Amino acid sequence: MATSWPDAICAHFRRVGIRQVGYVPDAGHSRLIALCQKDPQIIDVVLTTEEEGVGLVAGAALGGQHAALLMQSSGVGNCVNMFSLLRNCGFPCIVLVTMRGEFGEFNPWQVPMGAITEEVLRLCGFLTYRVESADAVDEIVGAGCDMAFTGNLAVAILLSQRLIGPKQWTR
């Protein structure tokens, strides 16, 4: 069985030695979250808001551990001022963003934040890379993780809604 794209991401987390993963529960990230939860190397930290995860990443780095954040595009908006912590201190950070408000989105309330997510991340000092297809995940996430942790950089990977699939909306 071919490995799925969340498995490819988790393999890079293991390869670069990520030890803490912060997240708010998310459908698009559900498999990756489950993989992190059962990985004995990883401490998974469920957050009340994505903003908390920025502090978590900084604290982990102070303690000598690499950390990653998983969030939806809406969560990026919750982090904006806290991202200044990364930039002020040069903390490495890898953020995996599942996109909402684009391809096939059923909920117009997701569109305003989804439409500006990449631009907001760039304004906050992130390098951003978009992934449109499952076969590109391995290469882009691998490069992103390496850049973050070898260069103390903030890197965000945007996983497009076309890759994840639109949220299933029944009834």
Add this chain to the structure above:
Amino acid sequence: MLDRREFVQRLLVDRGDLLVVPGLGSATYDVAAAGDHPLNFYLWGAMGGTAMIALGLALARPDRRVVAIPGDGDMLMGLGSLATIGVKQPKNLVVVVLDNARYGETGMQPSHTDAGVDFERVALACRFRQACTVTRIEEVAESRKSLHTGEGPILINAKIKPEDVPRVLPLRDGHAIKQRFIAALNVA
């Protein structure tokens, strides 16, 4: 009510290998006034993030004691982080809130705690193992003991007088504060 400088100074006396994360504003000045130390991660911004930075650090270094020292405004902005800490149950983490029920940096406007919002009860509701409110300086020895040996997560709400004290300004360059902290932690 407590004199903030005296309380923090006595709380951190003979601190050993304690890792300290003070929140922006007066908390950072109080910790600096108690004596500069490379294992202080001074915050000058990131309001609401103090307790979470301390959580990331406590999870990364379960062999060390970690204390977050936010002011009440900072703690209110990151109130959800108490719930997140409650889920993870770090045994080595203590949160000491310096609660003067005021926003000191912006003109001493009353905070939610002035209206009776109570961190001790919030922390207990968030599954902190211990929480208390300290109002008398005679209690500082017990607080200090909690920092060094208490089973966390612990929250100590220190009721301090709403007074202006002279600013004591530590390092402000974030990269320098981070690198100094990491270097000291790696040798200690």
